[in-house]
Amino acid sequence: MSESLPAHVLDSLFTMCFDVDEQLRVSNPSGPLASRYSQTREHRTLSTLFDVHRPGPITEFDDIRNDERALVLLVAKDKSIALRGQFVMLSDGLRARFVGTPWLPWMSANRPDVRFNLTDFPKFDAQLDQAFHLATQSSMVEDLEQLNAELTRVREAELDANRMRAEFFAMMSHEMRTPLNAVINALSLLKDPRRTPDRERLTNVAQDAADHLLEVINYVLDYSKIDAGAMILTPEQFSIESTLKGVIGIVQSRAEEKGVLMTYDVDSSVPSHLLGDEQKLRQILMNLVGNAIKFTDDGRVNINVVAKSSEGDHLDIQIRVMDTGCGIAASQLEEIFEPYWTRQSIGGELGTGLGLNISRRLAELMHGQISVESIRNQGSCFTVVVPMECATDTSSETSNEAGARSITFDGRVLIVDDNATNLLLQQLVLEGMGLDVTTVDNGPASIELATAGSFDLVLMDISMPGMDGIEAMQHIKQLPSPPPVVALTAHVGENLARDFCAKGFDGFLQKPVVEADMLRELERWLGSTESGVGVGIIASSAIDKMIRQIGRAGFEKVRQLFVEEAERRIATILDAWVRRDLETVARESHALAGSSSSFGGERLYACLKQIEIASKERDLPVVIDAMQDLRSIAAQTFASLLQHDHRSAG
Amino acid sequence: MYGLIHGALRDMVEQQCPPGTWAEISSLAGIDQSQMLTMRAYDDAITFKLVGAASQVLDMEIEESLNTFGRFWIADFAPRGYDQLMNLTGSTMVQFLKNLNELHDRISTTFCDFRPPRFDIEVVGDGEIEVHYRSDRAGLTPFVAGLLEGLRDRFEEPCSIELKETMATSDGEHSVFQLLSEGGFDV
Numbered sequence: 001m002s003e004s005l006p007a008h009v010l011d012s013l014f015t016m017c018f019d020v021d022e023q024l025r026v027s028n029p030s031g032p033l034a035s036r037y038s039q040t041r042e043h044r045t046l047s048t049l050f051d052v053h054r055p056g057p058i059t060e061f062d063d064i065r066n067d068e069r070a071l072v073l074l075v076a077k078d079k080s081i082a083l084r085g086q087f088v089m090l091s092d093g094l095r096a097r098f099v100g101t102p103w104l105p106w107m108s109a110n111r112p113d114v115r116f117n118l119t120d121f122p123k124f125d126a127q128l129d130q131a132f133h134l135a136t137q138s139s140m141v142e143d144l145e146q147l148n149a150e151l152t153r154v155r156e157a158e159l160d161a162n163r164m165r166a167e168f169f170a171m172m173s174h175e176m177r178t179p180l181n182a183v184i185n186a187l188s189l190l191k192d193p194r195r196t197p198d199r200e201r202l203t204n205v206a207q208d209a210a211d212h213l214l215e216v217i218n219y220v221l222d223y224s225k226i227d228a229g230a231m232i233l234t235p236e237q238f239s240i241e242s243t244l245k246g247v248i249g250i251v252q253s254r255a256e257e258k259g260v261l262m263t264y265d266v267d268s269s270v271p272s273h274l275l276g277d278e279q280k281l282r283q284i285l286m287n288l289v290g291n292a293i294k295f296t297d298d299g300r301v302n303i304n305v306v307a308k309s310s311e312g313d314h315l316d317i318q319i320r321v322m323d324t325g326c327g328i329a330a331s332q333l334e335e336i337f338e339p340y341w342t343r344q345s346i347g348g349e350l351g352t353g354l355g356l357n358i359s360r361r362l363a364e365l366m367h368g369q370i371s372v373e374s375i376r377n378q379g380s381c382f383t384v385v386v387p388m389e390c391a392t393d394t395s396s397e398t399s400n401e402a403g404a405r406s407i408t409f410d411g412r413v414l415i416v417d418d419n420a421t422n423l424l425l426q427q428l429v430l431e432g433m434g435l436d437v438t439t440v441d442n443g444p445a446s447i448e449l450a451t452a453g454s455f456d457l458v459l460m461d462i463s464m465p466g467m468d469g470i471e472a473m474q475h476i477k478q479l480p481s482p483p484p485v486v487a488l489t490a491h492v493g494e495n496l497a498r499d500f501c502a503k504g505f506d507g508f509l510q511k512p513v514v515e516a517d518m519l520r521e522l523e524r525w526l527g528s529t530e531s532g533v534g535v536g537i538i539a540s541s542a543i544d545k546m547i548r549q550i551g552r553a554g555f556e557k558v559r560q561l562f563v564e565e566a567e568r569r570i571a572t573i574l575d576a577w578v579r580r581d582l583e584t585v586a587r588e589s590h591a592l593a594g595s596s597s598s599f600g601g602e603r604l605y606a607c608l609k610q611i612e613i614a615s616k617e618r619d620l621p622v623v624i625d626a627m628q629d630l631r632s633i634a635a636q637t638f639a640s641l642l643q644h645d646h647r648s649a650g
Numbered sequence: 651m652y653g654l655i656h657g658a659l660r661d662m663v664e665q666q667c668p669p670g671t672w673a674e675i676s677s678l679a680g681i682d683q684s685q686m687l688t689m690r691a692y693d694d695a696i697t698f699k700l701v702g703a704a705s706q707v708l709d710m711e712i713e714e715s716l717n718t719f720g721r722f723w724i725a726d727f728a729p730r731g732y733d734q735l736m737n738l739t740g741s742t743m744v745q746f747l748k749n750l751n752e753l754h755d756r757i758s759t760t761f762c763d764f765r766p767p768r769f770d771i772e773v774v775g776d777g778e779i780e781v782h783y784r785s786d787r788a789g790l791t792p793f794v795a796g797l798l799e800g801l802r803d804r805f806e807e808p809c810s811i812e813l814k815e816t817m818a819t820s821d822g823e824h825s826v827f828q829l830l831s832e833g834g835f836d837v
Contacts, residue, residue, distance in 0.1 A: 108734060117745075118738050118752045128735065128756045135731040136760065139657065139688040150683045578818070580712055580789055618712075620702035621680070624695075 014099035015120050016083045020046055021095050022061045028097075032120060036081050050074040050083075064096045065089060073103055080114070082106040084127070101125050168223075168339075175216045182209035219354045222283075223339075226361045231280075233366060235613070236520075237391040238278035240305055240317070241266050247285045248303075251293055259298035260323075267306040270317065273391035279514070280362045281319075281386065284370070287355040288321040288382045296325030299379070313390045316368075322381040328374040336372070359384075408434035411456035411526040415439045416446040416472065417488065418464040426459065426513070433522070443467030447475045455483045457525045459509070462489040470503055477504055484525045488513070524602055537633075538640040542600025562595055563638050570634050573611070577627055585623070586615035601637045651697045652761055653687040658727040659700055660686065662719060663708075665726070671707060679703035691763035694787060713792040720796020724804055742836045743807040747771050747781060767794075777831045780814070786822035798827060807836065 017030040018040055026049055029040035039049055052058050055070040064087045074083045085100015102120055104127040121128055186206035189195050195202065225231050244264045255262045285303070292301040301323045308316040328336060339357045356370075363370045368386030413435050417423045420441065427437045438453070440446050444467055450458060458476060462469040473485045484506035500508040507521050523539070547555045569592045576584035593608035607626055614622035663672045676682065679699040685692055705715045728736055739753045740746030747769055754766035767785035774780055783794050791813065798811050809831040816825040829835075 115741055116738055117740070118749050118756070121738075123755065126759075128738070129759045131734055132732065132757060132760050135735075136654070136688055139654065139731060143653070143657075143683075143687050146686070147683050578788070582712075618702055618706040621695075621699055 013122055014085065014101065015122060016081075016085065016098075016100045016102060018098050019090075019095050020061070020064065020087070020098065024058065024061060033081075033083075037076050037078075039076075039078075048077065050076055061096075065093075068096075072098065072100070073106075074098075075103075075106065079111060082110070101127070104128070104131060172216065172220050176213060176220075179209035179213040179216070182206070183213065219358065222358050223354055226358065226365070231362070231365055233277045234279065235275050235277055235389075235609070237273050237275055239273055240270055241272075243278060243282050243285070244303055244305070247282060247289055250286070251289055254290075255293050255301065258293060258296065260293050260296050261300045262293075262302075263300065264303040265305070267304075269307040270305050271307070271315075271390045274317065274388045275391045276317075276386065276388035277366055279517075280366060281384075284359045284362050284384055285319065285321070287359045288370075288384070291355065292321050292323035292325065292380070292382075295380070296323045299324035308385065310390075315388060315390060316385050317388050319384045319386075320381055321384075322379065324379040327376040327378050327380055328372070329376055330374075333372055333374060337370070409522050409526045410434065412436045412438070412454070413526075414446060414449060414453075414455045414458045414483075416441070416443065416458065416464075416469065417461035418442060419461070422461070422511075429518070430522075435522075435526075443469065443472030443475075446472050450476045450483065451479060454481075457522070458483050458485040459488050460485050460505075462487055473504055486521050486525070537601070537603055537636045539600035539602055542598065543641075546598070559599070559641055562599055563641065565595065566592055566634065566638070570630065573630070574627070577623070582615040582618060582623075586612045589615065596637070599637075599641060601641075603633050604637045607633050651692060651694055652764070653685065653690045653692060654761075655697055656681070656686045656692070656700060657688055658723060659704065659719060661727060662722040663704065666722075667708065675700065675703045675707045678707060689761070691761075698789075716790065716792035717796040717799070720793040720798075721800040721803075722796075723793075724797055724800025741805075743801050743805040743809075744771065744779065744835050746801055746805070774828075777834045779829045779835060781827040781829060783825045783827065784819070784822070788818065788823045791816050791823060791825040794825065795827070798829070805836075807831065808833065809835070 015030060015032045017028075018026050018033060019028040020026055024046045025043055026040055026046055027043055029037070034041055037049075046052075046058060051074070053073040053075060055067055055072065056063075058064060068087060068089055070086065071084070072086050076082065082103035083098070083100045084103035085098055087096040087098055089096050101122060102116055104116075104121070107114055107116070108131075118128070183206050186202045186209065190199060190202050190206070222231075244266070248262050248264065252262060289301065289303065301321065304320045304322070306318050308318045310316075337356050337360050339354055360370045363384055363386060366386045368384060371383050372380060373383075374380035413430055415423060415426050415430070415437060417426070417439075418441050423439045423441060427439050430437045438449060438455070440449055441464075443464055446458070446460065449455075458473075460469040460473055464472075469487060469489075473487075476482050476485055485504075487500045487505045487508040488511060489500070489508060490511040507524065509517050509521060543555070546558075550558070569588050573585055573588045573592075576582075576588065589608045589612035593605050593612060596604040596608060607629055610626045611623055611630065614620075614626065660672050660676075663675060679696075679702070681696060681700055681703075685696055701712060701715055701719075704710075705712045708715065710718075735753065735756070736746075739749045748771050750769045751766075754764070758764045758766065765786060767783055767787075767790075770782040770784075772780040772782065781798065783791065795811065795813060801807075802809060802811065809829050812828045812830075814826040814828045816823060
């Protein structure tokens with residue numbers, strides 16, 4: 001430190017400064033020091049102004065000269081201030097300058113009433129950092145304690161879950177082994193030529209046991225899915241009446257065998273089309289109606305549907321399944337919803353004990369509930385209440401309605417699966433729907449075929465030896481005009497759709513593949529043979545229908561209006577999203593979804609509905625994901641619409 | 651943002667809401683304790699997930715949630731652990747605001763990934779000041795409004811606080827608050 005440095009420069013670096021001469025007289029205090037400890041202006045000696053806490057007693061100037069690098073801690077005699085710093089010898093060797101800052105820990109402990117300012121501490125003074133760090137340290141200790149507590153809790157929960165899983169598997173192994181034994185034994189007996197008279201009976205035994213086994217397996221899969229949190233809601237437009245008819249159609253023969261009269265009525269308060277998870281609702285109804293028939297002999301089962309309350313487009317749908325069967329004891333009305341609860345039916349059948357539990361969990365997943373009322377020997381009434389939305393646009397086709405009116409498609413499909421049985425079954429199903437199907441049992445061969453031929457859709461199994469389905473898909477996607485590739489997987493887990501789409505798949509089907517899911521994917525990706533570029537983006541059937549209704553000129557006019565409107569609304573949606581105006585996002589998405597669907601823009605519709613629902617529920621992560629796809633899907637949709645006209649004209 | 655922020659949000663919910671509310675919020679946001687460590691910096695998306703989930707569970711607009719959080723930060727959370735620093739930053743509202751950038755300088759030496767906003771104070775006239783808030787994060791102006799209201803209460807400075815405008819900038823957001831005091835500000 002040079003004597004030539006002006007005092008104000010030193011003061012800007014060290015707020016608390018003063019000079020000491022050979023007689024240890026104090027002079028030239030810095031402004032901040034003098035304002036707080038005016039006695040430093042009075043040319044008094046160091047020992048009369050300060051107690052020296054470090055390094056030690058300073059009785060002569062040599063104590064300073066010989067220990068220049070020492071940390072110096074000083075406390076004013078009147079305790080008005082404490083200082084921390086060091087002495088620096090000035091160039092004449094006859095004076096030293098103390099340079100320092102307030103001694104914060106001492107002041108905090110002894111004079112907390114004295115107020116300092118940030119500017120009293122130079123930027124490089126680490127005392128404030130220390131104070132901040134100490135304060136933060138206690139939070140860090142709390143973090144560790146909480147982490148530890150959570151780890152303990154999770155570990156205990158895991159141990160409990162493992163125990164329950166073991167019990168579940170033990171129970172289900174037994175449930176599966178029993179009918180499987182029956183199948184094996186029956187088939188074994190059928191091979192014996194001496195059993196020819198019993199052939200029909202043995203075949204029936206094997207069939208019934210196989211049906212029961214499949215039922216158990218389905219329940220196990222559903223139960224595991226729900227337990228793993230892998231069940232997600234997939235809302236779609238559907239007709240409740242169609243659903244009821246479908247359910248009754250399946251159970252009708254069993255009802256007739258038992259002399260049970262099946263009826264249903266749908267109140268006028270229920271809209272013709274609803275938006276909700278039709279598949280799960282159907283599953284619940286299958287279980288409740290199946291139970292009603294099981295526990296009723298020569299009686300009646302009625303299904304009644306009514307809309308209980310409504311707020312705009314939202315309503316609570318109440319479905320009551322009433323039977324005149326044997327009823328349930330009051331003490332068992334809650335027990336019946338517990339897993340593994342079983343009771344022998346009138347006909348002597350025993351169930352898995354999981355159906356009602358799964359039904360309740362499915363209802364809860366849909367934000368609804370199931371309750372029961374019953375009187376012994378008179379009958380029971382199961383009531384399901386689930387929230388749904390009134391479908392505002394019924395022009396788009398749903399898989400349910402597609403299944404009801406037609407299951408034929410146009411196109412070439414490549415199925416890739418290393419399991420020969422699955423391959424054959426899927427081939428037969430899809431050929432039955434009018435598709436031209438090619439099969440292959442490994443990834444490399446699928447790439448060769450996709451490169452050589454032009455397929456409209458590829459169904460790709462994931463788990464295959466050697467090259468798995470993900471790698472094969474990635475190769476196929478590098479082709480100049482790759483077909484859509486849908487994953488076929490038996491995996492369970494949350495956010496499967498998002499995970500597979502993130503890997504590059506255009507959709508996924510979970511094994512065992514349900515017909516409705518397959519129809520939905522086929523509807524998404526396959527249309528008429530006139531579709532070409534943009535297959536999967538636009539359902540050509542919707543365009544054809546529009547042209548038939550309003551003519552080519554009319555179609556071109558409304559198409560232009562739609563594209564202009566859509567671009568405007570998308571800009572509004574994105575702008576509103578930046579501002580986190582979710583109300584506008586939801587409103588505009590809802591408005592655009594309807595017209596997108598009219599033009600067969602299935603993917604755009606699905607994306608907009610996802611944004612609308614997630615915005616209303618303030619599910620920001622889902623909105624973020626969907627927003628990332630919105631522009632590209634919209635651009636592809638518009639391009640497809642315009643190219644449709646060009647191709648037709650050519 | 652640092653887990654410190656997430657911890658403060660949790661504290662606010664646990665103090666002001668029924669038991670179990672925080673568990674619902676963190677479950678909805680998909681956040682667990684490993685994303686709540688005080689000294690760990692996390693992706694901003696995690697913080698926004700938490701705020702979004704809190705708004706949904708508490709049935710509040712996001713802006714209202716952020717405003718409430720801002721007031722809680724000044725009134726409760728910051729003084730609890732960092733009272734000394736708060737006192738050093740200023741003994742009046744205007745002094746505090748003027749020293750905010752300096753306070754953030756100090757914090758940056760401990761929280762190395764800290765990207766603080768900038769506050770500039772403009773004395774427009776007698777009893778009127780403008781607070782310019784600039785940040786490379788968009789969407790936090792309501793939180794800043796809450797901070798200002800909290801500071802007003804802390805220093806018992808009777809004044810009105812109004813957001814004059816918010817402008818999107820190339821790298822974030824610039825908001826201007828107008829503070830009016832009939833009796834003039836204690837500087």
